[in-house]
Amino acid sequence: MAPMRYVVIMAGGSGTRLWPLSRQGTPKQLLHLIGGKSLLRIAFERAMELVPADRVLVVTGAAYLDDVRADLPEVAPENLLGEPMGRDSLNAVAWPAAVLAERDPDAVIAQLTADQLIEPVSAFVAAIDEAYRIAEARPEALVTLGVVPTTAHTGYGYLQRGDELEGFPGACVVREFREKPDAETAAAYVASGDFWWNAGMFVFRAATFLDQVRQLEPEVHEGVLGLAAAPETLGEVFGTLKKISVDYAVFEPVSRGHGSARVVAVPLPIAWKDVGGYASLVEVLDADAEGNVVNGLGVTMNTSDSLVMNTVEGHVVTVLGGEGLVVVHTPDATLVTTLEHAEQVKALVGRVSETAGPTFV
Amino acid sequence: MAPMRYVVIMAGGSGTRLWPLSRQGTPKQLLHLIGGKSLLRIAFERAMELVPADRVLVVTGAAYLDDVRADLPEVAPENLLGEPMGRDSLNAVAWPAAVLAERDPDAVIAQLTADQLIEPVSAFVAAIDEAYRIAEARPEALVTLGVVPTTAHTGYGYLQRGDELEGFPGACVVREFREKPDAETAAAYVASGDFWWNAGMFVFRAATFLDQVRQLEPEVHEGVLGLAAAPETLGEVFGTLKKISVDYAVFEPVSRGHGSARVVAVPLPIAWKDVGGYASLVEVLDADAEGNVVNGLGVTMNTSDSLVMNTVEGHVVTVLGGEGLVVVHTPDATLVTTLEHAEQVKALVGRVSETAGPTFV
Numbered sequence: 001m002a003p004m005r006y007v008v009i010m011a012g013g014s015g016t017r018l019w020p021l022s023r024q025g026t027p028k029q030l031l032h033l034i035g036g037k038s039l040l041r042i043a044f045e046r047a048m049e050l051v052p053a054d055r056v057l058v059v060t061g062a063a064y065l066d067d068v069r070a071d072l073p074e075v076a077p078e079n080l081l082g083e084p085m086g087r088d089s090l091n092a093v094a095w096p097a098a099v100l101a102e103r104d105p106d107a108v109i110a111q112l113t114a115d116q117l118i119e120p121v122s123a124f125v126a127a128i129d130e131a132y133r134i135a136e137a138r139p140e141a142l143v144t145l146g147v148v149p150t151t152a153h154t155g156y157g158y159l160q161r162g163d164e165l166e167g168f169p170g171a172c173v174v175r176e177f178r179e180k181p182d183a184e185t186a187a188a189y190v191a192s193g194d195f196w197w198n199a200g201m202f203v204f205r206a207a208t209f210l211d212q213v214r215q216l217e218p219e220v221h222e223g224v225l226g227l228a229a230a231p232e233t234l235g236e237v238f239g240t241l242k243k244i245s246v247d248y249a250v251f252e253p254v255s256r257g258h259g260s261a262r263v264v265a266v267p268l269p270i271a272w273k274d275v276g277g278y279a280s281l282v283e284v285l286d287a288d289a290e291g292n293v294v295n296g297l298g299v300t301m302n303t304s305d306s307l308v309m310n311t312v313e314g315h316v317v318t319v320l321g322g323e324g325l326v327v328v329h330t331p332d333a334t335l336v337t338t339l340e341h342a343e344q345v346k347a348l349v350g351r352v353s354e355t356a357g358p359t360f361v
Numbered sequence: 362m363a364p365m366r367y368v369v370i371m372a373g374g375s376g377t378r379l380w381p382l383s384r385q386g387t388p389k390q391l392l393h394l395i396g397g398k399s400l401l402r403i404a405f406e407r408a409m410e411l412v413p414a415d416r417v418l419v420v421t422g423a424a425y426l427d428d429v430r431a432d433l434p435e436v437a438p439e440n441l442l443g444e445p446m447g448r449d450s451l452n453a454v455a456w457p458a459a460v461l462a463e464r465d466p467d468a469v470i471a472q473l474t475a476d477q478l479i480e481p482v483s484a485f486v487a488a489i490d491e492a493y494r495i496a497e498a499r500p501e502a503l504v505t506l507g508v509v510p511t512t513a514h515t516g517y518g519y520l521q522r523g524d525e526l527e528g529f530p531g532a533c534v535v536r537e538f539r540e541k542p543d544a545e546t547a548a549a550y551v552a553s554g555d556f557w558w559n560a561g562m563f564v565f566r567a568a569t570f571l572d573q574v575r576q577l578e579p580e581v582h583e584g585v586l587g588l589a590a591a592p593e594t595l596g597e598v599f600g601t602l603k604k605i606s607v608d609y610a611v612f613e614p615v616s617r618g619h620g621s622a623r624v625v626a627v628p629l630p631i632a633w634k635d636v637g638g639y640a641s642l643v644e645v646l647d648a649d650a651e652g653n654v655v656n657g658l659g660v661t662m663n664t665s666d667s668l669v670m671n672t673v674e675g676h677v678v679t680v681l682g683g684e685g686l687v688v689v690h691t692p693d694a695t696l697v698t699t700l701e702h703a704e705q706v707k708a709l710v711g712r713v714s715e716t717a718g719p720t721f722v
Contacts, residue, residue, distance in 0.1 A: 020679075299716055301709050302702060316717040317695045318381075320709045321702025322686075327695075334678045334690055336697050341663060341682025348662050348681045355660055356677040 003106035007047040008096040011040045011060040011114045016346045017277040020333035029114040043114035049125045084238045089246040098228035101206040110203045117273040131203035131266045143203040146196025146265045147272045152186035157198040174263040212259040278326045278342035282307040364467035368408040369457040372401045372421040372475045377707045378638040381694035390475040404475035410486045445599045450607040459589035462567040471564045478634040492564035492627045504564040507557025507626045508633045513547035518559040535624040573620040639687045639703040643668040
């Protein structure tokens, strides 16, 4: 019998790049941005193409648990993991892995993100299925997913493909992970055909992954195993776990020959729409004839290719003239920016916190 | 003894070009835009350089009387005239003229506007004083004020200077009034040196002005005299008065030889800052080092030459990037436009009323 497959969806982060829609209390994955659905809900529905609902876990911030429960009523309470505070991605991967290993030592986990729109879902499902099959057939494999780049994006990390993995055409050993490149380097990566975007999604046997953590970050290993065995210690233990990314702690060292596993990559031949900011959000929403996207009560005139999001009932947001504007209105904060400048929202949020006060962020 | 001097300040209009700050219930002259003062208050303080407070009348919409009283506590109730509805400018001039003539048959009136910032006030006071002296010395004179143009503005009417008025160097007979010109015509006017902007301010003996109204618009004459004698008939009578501008009804015909008076002009050698819209408002407010004007709780970043007006406490308005933006936030409506497009606000207001509802305008 094949080992059992699970999905863990990560839905954390504060999502400051979608401020003021997303706030410290409302990460972007919980915003009902796309056709009335949240990105988390969309990710959950993708996961249900892979495994039944009772084998989907969600790891999120403890503060968001109520919202997640409301958004995903199909997920049982024991499958919702709420981090008392953000402790970076190693813990967001290792903790659910430990929880699942405690329940099922043979568990194979697809650790998926909820930040993107992915199309077509069928290609996504096929790629994750291939990754599960690799993890099942090759116990030493830590499978990472690589998106075939469509542009020389400087906002993603890249991975360099190595030798093809025997028996799994298309899959390959990862030669090296690369940080977010500058524009020139990104162009060279894409031109070479040797690089994929690092999707930040992984498939592995829980035991294999945890064994790498044991070798590379033994204190975290001990911590998450303790948490899995004694969930009531969460509040006490979680804050003591080392804050480090899973790439930096596990995938990069293992790709360089540390640890005992092997990092392999499976291509995701999909349109990868990262809804990380307003410039990408506008691309996934339906525009009117002038290229404007208007959500909520809004009036545009002589305006084109602009985004208006108004969450306040009984308030009208109007845009007169201009091109590529972004106007976001919420009960206590309004943002006016351009698609070009929307990447800087995070920096703006810092300034808002300093000058207007932390209650606005 | 010289006849007594009076000032009438006109403060009407709905000011849609400053929507959403100005609304049907709040014309722009009552907005506290400049250093916490309204344009009306600033006009009143200018008037007090000319005459004592008890000789200043204000004519406004009946709906605005409470606001005007609060803004100008020095003005006695009998000197506040509230029009039950807008009936164009002839009535706004003729009604107070009739009221003052009833009290003082020799009254000389300076009929002033409250739409502009005027600098220096000393030059304004000197010019109005000169105009009073002409009206006192020449009972046949209807004196109009002409602003020496600084640009070939297409938003103002012009007047063409004729012969110099004997005994009053600088003053002249008005040869002709001209409607708002196109850009080419405006440039020719300014290049000729023969044209002044029509300031829409007048100085005349009440009796002289009313006599022209009697000759040119006898029904209006009868109507306003009746109102002055029996103020309690206001609600019944005012709405029956002919709706016509004072230029069209009196000044233009008299300048063409109709009526028995003579239109003369005195130059106003002032900076004339018409606060008719956001593009002009931004010019009279104090900007920061980036050229931004921020009123209320606002945060700008990588933004220049922009105007942020936020009237809502506890709400932050942020602008990230962009140049020449206008962002105006009020409790129930937000406007985002550019200085370039701000002239079209009136058209936008029409669309807002149609699509979002009349409560917003």
